[in-house]
Amino acid sequence: MPSKIVAGIGLSHVPSVGPVVDRGRQSAPAWKPLFDAYVPVREWLARLKPDVAIVVYNDHGADFTFDKYPTFALGAAERYAIADEGFGTRPLPEVPGDAEFSIHLCEELIQAEFDLTVCQEMGVEHGFLVPMNLCFPHTASGWPLKSVPLQVNVIQHPLPTARRCYRLGQALRKAVSSYKEDLKVVVLGTGGMSHQLQGRRFGFMNEKFDQWFLDQLEADPDALASLSHHKIMEEAGAEAVELIMWLTMRGALSPKAKRVHRHYYAPMTTGMGLITFQD
Amino acid sequence: MGISIKEIPDTSIFDLRLSRRGVRLNRMCAALCDPGNRDAFKADEETFMARFRLSEDEKALIRKRDFAGMIEHGMNIYFMLKIGSVTGNSLYRMGAQMRGESYEEFLATRNIKDAV
Numbered sequence: 001m002p003s004k005i006v007a008g009i010g011l012s013h014v015p016s017v018g019p020v021v022d023r024g025r026q027s028a029p030a031w032k033p034l035f036d037a038y039v040p041v042r043e044w045l046a047r048l049k050p051d052v053a054i055v056v057y058n059d060h061g062a063d064f065t066f067d068k069y070p071t072f073a074l075g076a077a078e079r080y081a082i083a084d085e086g087f088g089t090r091p092l093p094e095v096p097g098d099a100e101f102s103i104h105l106c107e108e109l110i111q112a113e114f115d116l117t118v119c120q121e122m123g124v125e126h127g128f129l130v131p132m133n134l135c136f137p138h139t140a141s142g143w144p145l146k147s148v149p150l151q152v153n154v155i156q157h158p159l160p161t162a163r164r165c166y167r168l169g170q171a172l173r174k175a176v177s178s179y180k181e182d183l184k185v186v187v188l189g190t191g192g193m194s195h196q197l198q199g200r201r202f203g204f205m206n207e208k209f210d211q212w213f214l215d216q217l218e219a220d221p222d223a224l225a226s227l228s229h230h231k232i233m234e235e236a237g238a239e240a241v242e243l244i245m246w247l248t249m250r251g252a253l254s255p256k257a258k259r260v261h262r263h264y265y266a267p268m269t270t271g272m273g274l275i276t277f278q279d
Numbered sequence: 280m281g282i283s284i285k286e287i288p289d290t291s292i293f294d295l296r297l298s299r300r301g302v303r304l305n306r307m308c309a310a311l312c313d314p315g316n317r318d319a320f321k322a323d324e325e326t327f328m329a330r331f332r333l334s335e336d337e338k339a340l341i342r343k344r345d346f347a348g349m350i351e352h353g354m355n356i357y358f359m360l361k362i363g364s365v366t367g368n369s370l371y372r373m374g375a376q377m378r379g380e381s382y383e384e385f386l387a388t389r390n391i392k393d394a395v
Binding site: 016028029030031060061062065066067083084085086087088155156157158196197198199200201202203229230233234237238239266267268269 | 287292298308356389
């Protein structure tokens with residue numbers, strides 16, 4: 001049996017979740033609504049038993065700097081170190097990779113004209129780790145599955161278009177389905193939702209836009225892929241443009257994938273969204 | 280000519296022109312991902328800034344902890360978090376300053392202000 005994508009998850013990667021996990025404060029009143037939303041998600045994932053998570057995320061100046069900045073970078077390593085993003089290295093185990101699977105994805109995606117930067121060494125930080133903390137908590141024996149990090153430039157314009165990200169997801173689906181090992185794959189599209197972290201508009205959020213985005217992601221992702229960066233930034237804040245990474249996740253699913261969970265919580269400066277699909 | 284993005288009020292859009300302007304600032308911030316460099320910054324900011332060849336204007340922004348000014352001079356927000364951390368300024372403190380508010384005033388505008 002070839003490999004297949006069994007599920008997709010869109011979720012925010014708010015950095016303050018990291019210290020909450022590290023200090024065991026998940027049941028603090030301000031955080032409980034977020035963590036409670038992931039309880040049924042983890043139960044569902046435990047039933048699906050995925051072997052590999054492809055995590056579409058962006059680095060925040062921990063492992064990639066502007067001296068050389070790739071548009072799309074795919075990890076092709078046996079393991080990924082926990083990066084220090086300026087606040088100390090979090091006490092987490094190294095993330096196991098699947099280099100053979102990554103190499104297959106690189107070959108297929110580059111053949112499909114996605115000219116990726118291939119990384120044999122990559123350190124991961126909150127953009128990658130917070131979604132892992134929420135969906136696949138580690139134990140004393142490490143993380144429960146292997147990962148393939150897919151880093152996207154969503155911070156230094158010009159960025160790839162939303163449609164390009166969506167098409168990358170579609171190409172990813174083909175690439176996964178042509179891998180001969182029998183792997184069950186989950187794709188995580190991370191970042192967003194509405195937030196702006198600089199300028200006088202710091203703290204701007206737009207729940208109406210976020211709820212509309214969740215509706216459309218389920219009902220008409222092809223139309224959503226026509227959104228311009230400007231429209232997203234104007235409606236939802238400059239840093240909300242990370243949402244284009246959710247389209248890679250959605251593109252990797254079949255059009256008929258069924259939505260399973262949906263949640264929204266916006267306590268401070270970011271609309272924290274969650275949506276899951278089963279394929 | 281390339282196509283640049285239309286301006287949005289009260290918003291900085293970090294593009295290649297801003298990135299080029301902020302190249303020294305962002306290189307210095309990137310170095311703060313190393314604990315030894317964080318110690319060096321804390322021990323002697325002036326020497327650390329000189330090492331990254333900051334201009335006099337850029338040094339003044341760092342000395343004043345002028346976060347809005349740093350953004351205008353091409354510092355990327357995610358790189359600025361590192362200078363914030365090493366100077367004891369959380370994202371929300373930097374944000375309050377950029378909004379022209381006190382920290383307490385800013386917190387009062389949030390839905391659940393304990394989720395920090």
